[in-house]
Amino acid sequence: MNKKIIALAVTAAAFGTQTHAVELYNDNGSTFSIGGHVSVSAKGNSGDVYNSDSKAFESGGTDIIANSPRINFNATQDLGNGFTADAKGEWSLNYLDGGANSFTTRLGYIGVTHETFGRAVAGTQWSPYYDVAGIADMPIAFANDFLYDNHGALGTGRAENMVSYRNDIQLGDNLSIFGGLGWQDNATSGFDSRGQVAVGANFADFMVGYSYNAGDRTNGVIGTKEATSHALSAKYGSYGNGLYVAAVYTMNEYMHGTSNYNTNAVLANDIALKDSDGIEFIAAYAFANSLNLSINYESVESSDKVADGTVYSQMAFQAEYNITPKFVTFAGYQVDLGSDLYEKENDMWNMGVRYYL
Template sequence: MNKKFLAAAIAAATFGTQAVAVELYNNDGTTFSIGGHVSVNLNGSEQDDTDVGTNSSRINFNATHDIGEGFTVDARGEWALNFLNGGENSFTTRLGYLGLTHDVYGRAVGGTQWAPYYDVAGVADMPIAFANDFIYDDHSNLGTGRADKMLSYRNAIELGEAGKLGFGLGWQGAKDKFSRNDKDQIVDGANYDDRMQLALSYSIMDAKLGYTYNTGDFTAFGSKKETAESHLVSAAYGSYGKGLYVAAVYGSNENMNFDGKTRLADSDTYEALVAYALPSSLNLSLNYEMVEGKATKASSTETAREQMAVQAEYNFTSKFVGFAGYQFDLNDANNRKTDDKWAFGARYYL
């Protein structure tokens, strides 16, 4: 790892890939900033009425502190803004962690965070309106997106003109996630044993390849112990929002994905994204996603999800973005009634 990677690691963890943060304090190796974004959109579908919605609005507080000998501590708290409904659930936790980064020894993080698995799986999860969905199937418990109560470690090896090798490790302890009725009786959910994950990546110039493995046992309510396991590979070229960007993801999974509320015993997941940002700041994209699998080991393979979206994003300024998207529901298996969706709105980065 080097100083360039150190700065990039903290910046990515603190501010995110697309966020703009306002630095309120910077003195003697200590910084404090506020970031996030607020989105408002009109959205609807073939089966639902048009409504006013929001798209992953959030606010975060970020701090870094240079503790010497090449070590930097950083902390982040991030909350979803459910401002359209108000009430007591206006804020819900998205992220909360403490990190320690060194220019040689790498980066360790403890708390609710973006998992190493997502470093590889999230390369196509870019557009504002419609993006990757299968990553978020039970993601906080399985550690595929924002992972609850995780310890992680990341580092990278610079190879000069030959590129860069990166790796990450993640661990989550055992926990219960059960739903109860008004009589305090368990009606749904699962008990999760310890989970482990590994992420590997190789990048050279504008190209990146990645592989990640995620495993751990769980016991669903009223069922026997099973293993939830995923092997996933990805490839990407370019930088989203800057000229051409292409990304593709494939995952082979057991008990990781869902068909509605049913957990699939086996599943294959596919995601592809092609985007091109014009010099005028107009970013056009096309993305495709499919999940196919079996409800049980003995059942036949069926399509659980298949969709394609055409989208546009326009940067009026670096902090204010307009977006529009139309998602085609392609899953008409077994005479299923499809439900195309659309969204049109704006996002303001704090």
């Protein structure tokens, strides 16, 4: 297994702009570190915002938000014979509205890694599907929305109650192939157990990948259906280091719903769309002074007979600048390119700072 892949796996870093951790203990094959980040930003919009609770559009404005802050604890232990065990706990933080529900779980798992035999993980974790489909989910302000539609239960992002296996086989100095398997014992109401597989190849600075994700879900309108997704992706480069280009295309059945995108009385019950396609593309360039400029496009298209057409489409222009390696400023403007399910359009902006622990 590629040593660089092992290092990333053991430190349990998810995709993102940067990863940091402060090592507090390192002795006799055991380590313990704390990481995460906190952010504060102003986020606004040019139109009305859909409220999923009231099923209506409401006047927007400018809000102070936290941009997915989290704190994590990471431990590793040398087991001997080339095996390393690791454990991670990560919690989202709520520090802007009085501390209600201050900590909620994002990740929690135990893993065992071997350079030859690969890596096995049990718990709430980033899924093998996300290894392939998450390569465009990079900027701080606006990124890959369609991956996070019930992602914990569908296993498209952080997958709950998952057992997974991954390996990366080096075939030469610049060529490797990788694969992953995942199985979820779903505890979320309306979702049954799920399985997924991911395969791909790395060649120099290029990567191509494919993943398949399947399992039943029950929806009040459609009944019980098998929700499946095929994800194809490709990328060049490393985000935050010169040129980075990535694209993701997903073909889905009963994976995406409608409730967040319209107020039509027929669709307000959150119908799981029979057929939908997701597209995400990003192009970014990081200059030597750490200024990183990017443009990304995302859309979800449906061919469902009840909700036929564009569910949503949007494009964002973004910038991130590292004042220090741990203190980052960011700004983004997202243009709403329209939907066939509703007429209202809503451009959004977000600007703020992030501090990595």
